[in-house]
Amino acid sequence: MKPTDTARPDHFHQVVDCQWGCPAHTDVPHYIRQIAQGDYTGAYLENRKSNVFPGILGRVCDRPCEPACRRGRLDEEPVAICRLKRVAADLSDDIREYLPPKGPSNGKRIACIGAGAASLAVANDLLPLGYDIVMYEQHDKPGGLMRTNIPSFRLPAEVLDDEIAMIVERGVDLRLNTKVESMQALLAEGYDAVFVGTGAPRGKNLDLPGRYDTDRIHIGIDWLEEVAFEHTDTIGENVLIIGVGNTAMDCCRTSLRLGGKNVKVMARKPRSWFKASEWELEDAEEENVDILINHAPKEFVVKDGQLKGMLFDKLHYDIDENGRLSDPTIIEEVFIECDDVILAIGQDNAFPWIEKETGLELTQWDTPVVHETNHSSSIEGLFFGGDAAYGPKNIIWAVEHGHRAAISIHKYCEGEDISDRPPRGMNLLSTKMGIHEWSYSNDFDDVPRHKMNHVDLVQRFKDIKIEVELGFSAEQTAREVERCLNCDIQTVFAAKLCIECDACMDICPTHCLTITDNGEEDDLRGRLRAPANNKTQILYVSDALPQTGKVMVKDEDLCVHCGLCAERCPTGAWDMRKSRVSIPYASGTKHIAAAS
Amino acid sequence: MSFLKKPNIAHPGLPKNEIGLTIRDYEGAMSTLCAGCGHDSISSAIMQAYFELSVEPHRVAKVSGIGCSSKTPTYFLGGAHGFNSVHGRMPSIATGANAANRELNYIGVSGDGDSLSIGLGQFGHAIRRNINMMYLIENNGVYGLTKGQFSASADRGSTAKKGDANPYSPIDPVLLAISLGCTFVGRGFSGDKEHLVPMLKSAIKHEGFALLDIISPCVTFNDHEGSTKSYAHTRANLRETVYADFTEHHEEIIAQVDPGEYKKITMHDGSRVGFKRVDESYDPTNRVSAISYIEEHRAKGEVVTGLLYMEESSSEMHSVLGSNKQAMATLPYNQLNPGSETLARIQARWR
Numbered sequence: 001m002k003p004t005d006t007a008r009p010d011h012f013h014q015v016v017d018c019q020w021g022c023p024a025h026t027d028v029p030h031y032i033r034q035i036a037q038g039d040y041t042g043a044y045l046e047n048r049k050s051n052v053f054p055g056i057l058g059r060v061c062d063r064p065c066e067p068a069c070r071r072g073r074l075d076e077e078p079v080a081i082c083r084l085k086r087v088a089a090d091l092s093d094d095i096r097e098y099l100p101p102k103g104p105s106n107g108k109r110i111a112c113i114g115a116g117a118a119s120l121a122v123a124n125d126l127l128p129l130g131y132d133i134v135m136y137e138q139h140d141k142p143g144g145l146m147r148t149n150i151p152s153f154r155l156p157a158e159v160l161d162d163e164i165a166m167i168v169e170r171g172v173d174l175r176l177n178t179k180v181e182s183m184q185a186l187l188a189e190g191y192d193a194v195f196v197g198t199g200a201p202r203g204k205n206l207d208l209p210g211r212y213d214t215d216r217i218h219i220g221i222d223w224l225e226e227v228a229f230e231h232t233d234t235i236g237e238n239v240l241i242i243g244v245g246n247t248a249m250d251c252c253r254t255s256l257r258l259g260g261k262n263v264k265v266m267a268r269k270p271r272s273w274f275k276a277s278e279w280e281l282e283d284a285e286e287e288n289v290d291i292l293i294n295h296a297p298k299e300f301v302v303k304d305g306q307l308k309g310m311l312f313d314k315l316h317y318d319i320d321e322n323g324r325l326s327d328p329t330i331i332e333e334v335f336i337e338c339d340d341v342i343l344a345i346g347q348d349n350a351f352p353w354i355e356k357e358t359g360l361e362l363t364q365w366d367t368p369v370v371h372e373t374n375h376s377s378s379i380e381g382l383f384f385g386g387d388a389a390y391g392p393k394n395i396i397w398a399v400e401h402g403h404r405a406a407i408s409i410h411k412y413c414e415g416e417d418i419s420d421r422p423p424r425g426m427n428l429l430s431t432k433m434g435i436h437e438w439s440y441s442n443d444f445d446d447v448p449r450h451k452m453n454h455v456d457l458v459q460r461f462k463d464i465k466i467e468v469e470l471g472f473s474a475e476q477t478a479r480e481v482e483r484c485l486n487c488d489i490q491t492v493f494a495a496k497l498c499i500e501c502d503a504c505m506d507i508c509p510t511h512c513l514t515i516t517d518n519g520e521e522d523d524l525r526g527r528l529r530a531p532a533n534n535k536t537q538i539l540y541v542s543d544a545l546p547q548t549g550k551v552m553v554k555d556e557d558l559c560v561h562c563g564l565c566a567e568r569c570p571t572g573a574w575d576m577r578k579s580r581v582s583i584p585y586a587s588g589t590k591h592i593a594a595a596s
Numbered sequence: 597m598s599f600l601k602k603p604n605i606a607h608p609g610l611p612k613n614e615i616g617l618t619i620r621d622y623e624g625a626m627s628t629l630c631a632g633c634g635h636d637s638i639s640s641a642i643m644q645a646y647f648e649l650s651v652e653p654h655r656v657a658k659v660s661g662i663g664c665s666s667k668t669p670t671y672f673l674g675g676a677h678g679f680n681s682v683h684g685r686m687p688s689i690a691t692g693a694n695a696a697n698r699e700l701n702y703i704g705v706s707g708d709g710d711s712l713s714i715g716l717g718q719f720g721h722a723i724r725r726n727i728n729m730m731y732l733i734e735n736n737g738v739y740g741l742t743k744g745q746f747s748a749s750a751d752r753g754s755t756a757k758k759g760d761a762n763p764y765s766p767i768d769p770v771l772l773a774i775s776l777g778c779t780f781v782g783r784g785f786s787g788d789k790e791h792l793v794p795m796l797k798s799a800i801k802h803e804g805f806a807l808l809d810i811i812s813p814c815v816t817f818n819d820h821e822g823s824t825k826s827y828a829h830t831r832a833n834l835r836e837t838v839y840a841d842f843t844e845h846h847e848e849i850i851a852q853v854d855p856g857e858y859k860k861i862t863m864h865d866g867s868r869v870g871f872k873r874v875d876e877s878y879d880p881t882n883r884v885s886a887i888s889y890i891e892e893h894r895a896k897g898e899v900v901t902g903l904l905y906m907e908e909s910s911s912e913m914h915s916v917l918g919s920n921k922q923a924m925a926t927l928p929y930n931q932l933n934p935g936s937e938t939l940a941r942i943q944a945r946w947r
Contacts (some may be wrong), residue, residue: 075608436598444603499827500787501632501815506640509603511610511619531609547831558607567598570632570815 001521001543012579014538015556016487017324018081021068023400024050026581028081035088044092047085052121052399055159058086062152062394070485073558079483087477089179102171103130108192108413117395118197121402122169125586129410133172138179143197146227146395150256151467183354193381193409202350202386206343210300216307217300220247220344227254236339239309243298247274248344252289255484257464258592266288266420294565302355309337326390335379342556349388374406374418383408385424406586422584438576440489442563445482448500485559490579493552495543498574504565504574510558511563518551528555622647624674634786634812635665635734639672641789645796646673650800657693657700658771661686661715664741665707665734684715687722694727697925698914702729708749709739722937723776726910730799730806730824732770736814737825744817755822769809770904774887779910780806782903795841795903803864804910811899835893838880838902841870861908880884880905
């Protein structure tokens with residue numbers, strides 16, 4: 001292999017699995033260290049730079065960082081990153097004075113359609129540059145899906161209101177109860193750019209016999225919205241939820257708080273194929289929701305205009321050696337009684353208000369053609385982001401779309417090429433403080449992941465607004481922060497200093513270092529001191545070593561960043577250096593590169 | 597030395613040996629030697645060798661004397677027995693321990709000071725008795741613990757850190773051992789585990805006294821230009837001559853005959869040591885030619901490495917003495933001590 005080019009910002013960025021896995025690239029190890037030091041405000045600001053809504057995401061983020069966490073690959077559970085984010089949000093001071101105010105008007109007007117995560121992120125990035133933002137919202141409160149689809153026992157309204165206010169109060173012209181009915185009309189208003197962040201508001205229907213013979217069959221996201229705006233506050237005792245994604249989990253737990261006693265979630269496939277996150281499934285099961293697998297909906301049974309129940313085909317699957325499901329065979333027909341059915345089988349983005357005459361290029365599914373990185377559409381100056389762009393994802397993706405679209409809008413308004421994206425940077429700073437002292441906590445801490453404390457099972461059902469998760473205690477926080485492996489403290493190697501004494505190889509607890517003859521990647525992976533079969537993780541290959549011409553190879557997979565290689569190195573060929581990726585934003589306030 | 601312990605976390609895919617242990621189970625305490633010390637690398641090779649041989653750590657006895665090298669038994673096989681003895685007196689302790697319990701696996705770790713100066717006499721007699729043990733000399737040419745004076749193995753003309761040249765001629769433990777009749781003699785280099793590990797495995801399995809002289813650079817006092825025991829000088833002047841290729845008795849021999857391999861010796865338990873000759877003229881079973889070969893290359897400033905001499909029919913101390921097959925340590929007390937009546941009967945025979 002060729003010597004690894006560590007000057008490329010992506011190289012060390014990739015080693016920080018959580019940050020690399022996060023769509024918005026939040027510098028997780030950095031803010032965890034800030035929490036460890038009691039700098040909650042700093043940790044909140046660090047989060048806010050990239051993900052804009054730390055308090056919201058600290059509760060309901062989809063957490064792509066956690067499955068990516070290196071700790072999970074060491075036969076353990078990942079660091080509770082999301083919970084720690086909430087600690088920062090719960091304990092942070094008011095940070096309003098640190099936010100840049102709206103800049104002097106640059107005379108440019110931008111329309112944002114929908115007041116959800118994506119539009120708010122666009123506004124957050126463009127306000128300091130002096131743009132006038134007009135934000136249209138059909139409901140009487142901003143927040144979009146975050147407000148309508150996430151029940152308040154998971155995300156309290158105050159948290160939502162506060163973090164949205166931090167953006168809106170800096171000068172967004174927010175027009176509530178104003179549904180945009182015509183794209184043509186809007187485009188005619190002469191905005192300098194338009195951003196569409198209308199989400200994926202159309203819940204999928206299940207057109208089976210009996211569907212329209214009763215009013216007790218609800219579309220999940222519409223029903224959650226009615227609950228959120230307090231238009232619905234009861235439900236029957238026996239409730240069936242069709243589908244087993246995160247919306248289904250919200251529906252079943254909401255049902256329990258509105259009078260549901262016997263709530264069943266009906267899944268078509270076995271558990272490993274569930275779409276819901278494992279932790280959302282656990283929370284639902286803790287509340288005694290039944291999840292029935294291998295049931296395919298067949299018919300709504302309605303008698304005299306009253307919903308009696310549903311018929312299902314009970315299925316059997318075989319799983320082949322590649323872990324794939326076979327086509328199902330029907331074992332029997334099952335009738336399950338119920339008073340209400342909630343359909344939570346997916347959602348689509350929908351644009352009935354965009355007229356053909358606008359000339360917007362559409363895909364075969366009638367969704368707009370949107371550029372993958374700059375979020376432009378076929379109409380100049382019209383951008384899409386969030387679920388509206390590529391269908392349902394999650395909040396953290398919507399925020400990242402907002403950041404990217406804001407860069408595009410700014411470039412577009414400045415007459416620059418929007419496909420020319422600003423580059424990322426990388427800063428490295430040694431953490432060496434003394435002979436064997438580092439400016440980070442390098443010792444490996446083998447405590448298990450801490451469990452979130454919940455409100456007890458009686459108390460929590462008394463009011464739908466009671467937040468179930470209590471947040472980490474001070475003791476839990478103090479221990480959990482130490483579980484972070486500090487993957488951003490990089491092992492940086494200087495081949496020319498190496499005398500090949502093998503000290504680093506010998507001391508490495510996870511055997512990730514090898515000095516060997518160079519070769520092609522597959523060959524090299526086979527010759528390392530411990531199995532290096534995880535090809536999603538990169539190999540570092542040094543320049544030829546001065547004494548033998550061999551190379552130092554590091555398998556980044558399981559390095560615990562304990563720094564012992566650097567402590568045992570007699571010549572300082574290894575150093576532990578803190579990496580800081582700089583991510584560009586429209587407002588030009590890059591991630592401050594200085595390591596602190 | 598590092599202040600923190602080696603983290604108690606391992607690669608989940610780490611291979612296990614026949615008795616279900618991983619290499620991590622062969623570790624000892626955290627080393628307090630200088631970072632980059634050759635000795636630490638040898639400790640690591642020792643762990644690898646015992647791991648590969650699937651030896652239970654508690655069936656090993658580690659003995660040592662005084663010096664940097666003699667500290668190292670603490671840093672490997674934490675589950676083994678150990679005795680850190682008086683300077684240069686490790687061979688006596690090893691002899692006694694071996695006499696009392698022939699069933700343990702003995703490893704003696706010593707240095708050039710411990711074996712070639714204060715302990716030279718003891719070293720010679722342990723060889724003469726052919727005690728069943730592996731005896732390592734971690735050879736760095738200096739007294740590291742007392743700040744870098746020349747040791748008895750320092751080459752003439754080799755310079756100290758401050759520049760003074762050594763006026764004395766060195767004692768070469770390999771030549772000394774062969775001439776004393778040692779039945780297994782090899783020389784390795786701490787910076788070359790690929791060849792060191794199979795040599796260690798062969799030495800562990802050898803029935804009799806197996807001496808390995810291992811060049812082990814002292815990073816603090818003897819890794820400078822002018823030193824003949826530095827990493828760079830050793831690598832530049834290493835002359836790989838014969839290296840061991842160790843196969844355990846139950847492992848299948850690969851049918852293909854390795855063209856570089858010219859001789860195999862079967863050991864007492866059926867394991868085989870294959871000799872791979874780099875230099876075709878070398879005969880590792882001939883004492884006279886081995887000595888002259890080593891001398892010849894030493895004169896050219898080269899360090900001859902490999903499994904340099906091995907005697908096929910070695911008789912270790914217990915078989916020479918015809919002592920009890922069962923270890924004395926495990927004999928019931930009434931057999932170990934037959935009592936005053938029996939003693940009186942024996943004494944009566946000479947009255």
